[in-house]
Structure formats: structure tokens, C-alpha cells
Amino acid sequence: MNYHTPASFADASRIAAEATGTTRFLAGGTDVLVQLRADIVTPDDLIDIKHIPGVKAITRNADGSWTLGVAVAGAEMTEHAELMADWPGIVEGMDLIGSTQVQGRATLVGNLCNGSPAADSVPGMIAAGATVTVTGPDGSREVAVEDVPAGPGRTTLARGEVVSAVNIPARGENGGDAYLRFIPRTEMDIAVVGCAVNLTRDGDTITDARVSLGAVAPTVLLVKEAAKALIGTTLDDAALEALAEAASAACNPIDDKRGTIEFRTHVAGVLAKRAAGIAYARAGGEK
Amino acid sequence: MTRIPTRTHVTTTVNGDPVDFLADPRETLLDCLRDKLGLTGAKEGCGTGDCGACSVQLDGRLVCSCLVLGVEAEGREVKTIEGMAEGNDLHPLQAKFIEHAALQCGICTPGILVATEALLKKNPDPSEEEVRYWLAGNLCRCTGYDKIIRAVLATARDLREGV
Numbered sequence: 519m520n521y522h523t524p525a526s527f528a529d530a531s532r533i534a535a536e537a538t539g540t541t542r543f544l545a546g547g548t549d550v551l552v553q554l555r556a557d558i559v560t561p562d563d564l565i566d567i568k569h570i571p572g573v574k575a576i577t578r579n580a581d582g583s584w585t586l587g588v589a590v591a592g593a594e595m596t597e598h599a600e601l602m603a604d605w606p607g608i609v610e611g612m613d614l615i616g617s618t619q620v621q622g623r624a625t626l627v628g629n630l631c632n633g634s635p636a637a638d639s640v641p642g643m644i645a646a647g648a649t650v651t652v653t654g655p656d657g658s659r660e661v662a663v664e665d666v667p668a669g670p671g672r673t674t675l676a677r678g679e680v681v682s683a684v685n686i687p688a689r690g691e692n693g694g695d696a697y698l699r700f701i702p703r704t705e706m707d708i709a710v711v712g713c714a715v716n717l718t719r720d721g722d723t724i725t726d727a728r729v730s731l732g733a734v735a736p737t738v739l740l741v742k743e744a745a746k747a748l749i750g751t752t753l754d755d756a757a758l759e760a761l762a763e764a765a766s767a768a769c770n771p772i773d774d775k776r777g778t779i780e781f782r783t784h785v786a787g788v789l790a791k792r793a794a795g796i797a798y799a800r801a802g803g804e805k
Numbered sequence: 806m807t808r809i810p811t812r813t814h815v816t817t818t819v820n821g822d823p824v825d826f827l828a829d830p831r832e833t834l835l836d837c838l839r840d841k842l843g844l845t846g847a848k849e850g851c852g853t854g855d856c857g858a859c860s861v862q863l864d865g866r867l868v869c870s871c872l873v874l875g876v877e878a879e880g881r882e883v884k885t886i887e888g889m890a891e892g893n894d895l896h897p898l899q900a901k902f903i904e905h906a907a908l909q910c911g912i913c914t915p916g917i918l919v920a921t922e923a924l925l926k927k928n929p930d931p932s933e934e935e936v937r938y939w940l941a942g943n944l945c946r947c948t949g950y951d952k953i954i955r956a957v958l959a960t961a962r963d964l965r966e967g968v
Contacts, residue, residue, distance in 0.1 A: 552872070555853060706941050
């Protein structure tokens with residue numbers, strides 16, 4: 519295995535593009551090293567992107583948007599009070615992943631590119647309207663987070679492409695987000711269903727919303743029908759019922775011992791209602 | 806851009822001491838600590854980041870050393886359980902773990918002590934719930950955890966009160 523420590527994303531991309539065998543990018547390593555040890559994936563070329571300037575930076579831009587370096591760990595997000603205040607749903611989704619030790623290393627981009635439909639940090643990013651910057655042999659492009667997963671363990675990124683930044687929109691006024699998941703334990707488990715809601719209010723009325731569901735389909739979903747059920751309402755009972763119905767209707771889950779199809783489909787609606795309630799309260803100024 | 810050959814010379818700091826070793830890039834920091842530096846306090850339980858027996862601090866951040874490559878330690882600061890006591894003087898956590906019999910077989914203990922030291926540095930006055938969540942990634946098959954939690958809370962109280 520060749521271990522590379524490129525000093526730029528262009529170099530990282532070139533190494534990956536020129537490699538002939540199996541390639542992996544290394545950020546937090548909480549998936550890559552597990553796969554390495556289990557002989558699931560033994561890279562011929564391992565490209566450690568942590569020597570690239572800026573990968574550990576959390577930056578609030580002049581317009582209020584955020585740029586997160588790709589090696590920012592979950593613990594660093596949780597400790598960042600301003601990021602937490604703007605996007606609690608994203609941060610709490612990331613914070614649910616793994617133990618304290620895993621939080622010291624695990625990253626948003628690793629969680630996204632690992633391609634799990636149950637990735638806890640991904641619904642929050644999708645609901646927020648976040649994008650990733652992807653650097654490839656022909657330059658950089660910006661990709662919506664919901665367009666990255668292609669199926670369990672797969673992404674739409676081409677050979678030689680590497681995610682080089684996470685871009686989160688400006689929070690703006692009167693906005694709030696939230697992420698909830700169902701697990702059969704209280705901690706250290708993989709989502710059976712996850713749901714993120716991000717919305718903006720004008721007074722009591724919801725003017726904009728995005729809803730994302732995890733673990734109920736081959737990829738994390740952006741559920742536009744669920745958002746439509748919220749927009750223009752004051753989150754009254756009828757809106758909540760319509761939201762739950764739309765969320766459940768979007769589900770195409772697996773059936774296993776952790777959750778049956780019926781259970782996951784029902785819980786998607788329940789979590790959507792609860793997450794919408796939290797997001798609505800946060801948008802109204804509640805902490 | 807650096808392309809590092811099969812065996813890499815790694816220069817790092819462990820418990821304040823400069824050290825160096827040669828590592829195959831596939832070797833974990835845990836393997837390097839144990840097999841190359843003779844620091845066998847960090848244990849391998851699962852090797853996949855689930856059990857926390859290999860916990861160390863990397864640049865002040867609590868991590869599983871089985872989920873870090875040895876070559877990643879280049880230029881960083883590693884702190885292990887071997888750096889916890891000062892000579893023959895045990896760290897207050899170590900002394901309190903003995904007092905409370907917060908261990909039986911001892912395999913998980915170094916990891917739990919390292920993890921707990923990191924907690925008390927971040928939060929000198931944790932609630933029981935906070936201690937339990939913080940240590941959720943440190944598995945113990947002997948004690949049932951209660952003695953560990955009590956030892957941690959008692960140490961935190963002593964340290965706050967300057968005992």
C-alpha cells in the first residue's frame with residue numbers, strides 16, 4: 519500500500535486519477551481503517567488529505583454561509599458554538615455518530631462518501647441545502663449533497679474526484695433545523711430511520727422548508743412532497759398529518775430484524791412530525 | 806507532494822518524549838506503540854473502534870489508536886496511559902480506581918483512564934449521565950460500569966475541591 523500526503527486537492531486528485539489499483543482517501547479513517555482491518559478494502563494507494571491547508575478549518579463567510587474543511591471532526595463541530603447556533607440539526611446529526619473516540623476523528627465528508635443510507639450526518643446536510651466542492655482532474659465543481667450518494671456504499675463521484683470542501687448556506691433570519699433518528703438503544707447504534715427538517719418562518723407561517731429521510735431507501739432522500747406539506751402552514755395538525763403522510767409515502771426501506779418495512783415507514787412519519795416541531799421552535803427563537 | 810515508500814520513518818512525540826520508528830503504512834498507531842515503542846498500556850480489544858481499549862490522545866484529542874495509522878502520527882503529539890502517573894505517583898484517577906475497585910481483569914482500564922482524563926479536562930464537573938455517555942465507547946465486560954462511574958465522579962469531586 520502506498521501512502522500519499524499531497525499538499526493540495528489538485529495533487530490528491532491527480533494521484534487518484536493516475537492510480538491503477540484500489541484507491542481510498544483518508545480523513546478521519548473511522549470507515550477506511552475498519553475496512554482495511556477486515557480485509558474488505560485494501561487500497562493500493564491511500565491518499566491522506568489532512569496535510570492540505572484548510573482541511574481543519576470551520577469558516578463563517580462574509581455572507582453568513584459556512585465552509586467546512588473536509589477533515590473537521592465531529593467533536594470540533596460540537597465545540598463550535600456559532601456553527602451549533604446556526605445549524606443545530608447538522609451538528610446534532612454528526613454528533614450521534616459513534617463514541618467520543620470516533621467523534622475525535624470522524625468527518626461529515628467521510629460519512630457522506632461512505633455511502634450508507636443510514637448515515638446520520640447526511641439528512642441534516644441535505645435539509646440545509648448544503649453542497650460539496652468536488653475537485654477532479656478537470657477542475658472543481660459544486661454538487662448538492664443529495665446528488666452524491668448513488669446507493670449503499672456507492673457515490674456519483676468519478677475516479678480521480680475528491681470532495682474538497684463542505685458548503686453550508688447562510689442561516690438567515692427565522693430559520694431552524696433539527697435531526698432525529700430512531701435506534702433501539704440510547705447510544706452507539708445505526709439509524710433505523712433518520713429525519714432532518716430545515717425551515718424558515720415569517721411570523722408563524724412556514725415560508726420555506728426542506729425535509730430529508732435516512733435509512734428508508736437505498737440512498738438518503740430529499741423529500742420535496744414533505745416540504746410542500748409544510749410550506750404556507752403554521753405547522754397545525756393538518757400540516758403535520760400531511761407531512762407524515764408524505765414522509766411515509768417516500769419510503770422504500772429494507773426489511774430486517776432492526777426494523778420491518780411497516781415499522782420504518784410509520785416511524786419516518788413520526789420522526790418527521792417531531793423534527794418539524796423542533797425546527798419550528800428553533801426558527802421561532804427557542805434554543 | 807510526498808510519496809512515502811513502503812516503510813516510513815515516523816518522528817513523533819509520545820508522552821512528551823521525542824521518538825521515532827519505522828512503520829509499514831498499513832500498521833496502526835496502536836501496533837506501533839505496542840510493538841515498536843514497547844508501550845503496551847493501550848490494548849487491542851476489537852481493532853475496529855468499538856471498545857475503546859486502545860484509547861490515546863492525539864494532539865489532545867481522544868481517539869482510538871486502532872483507527873489511526875502509525876504514519877499519521879508524524880509530527881503529532883501522542884499521549885498514552887504510560888504518561889499518566891508522575892513517576893511512582895499515581896494520577897488521582899488511577900488512585901481512585903484502585904480505591905473503588907473499579908476494575909477486575911484490567912484490559913479496559915488504561916483506555917477508560919485515558920478517556921476519563923480527557924473528560925475531566927473538558928468538563929471538571931460532569932453529571933453521571935455525561936460520564937456514561939462520554940464512556941459509551943469504552944467497553945468493560947467485568948465491572949458492570951457502576952464502580953467505574955462512581956470512581957470517576959469521586960475523582961472529579963476531589964479535584965474540584967482540591968483534595
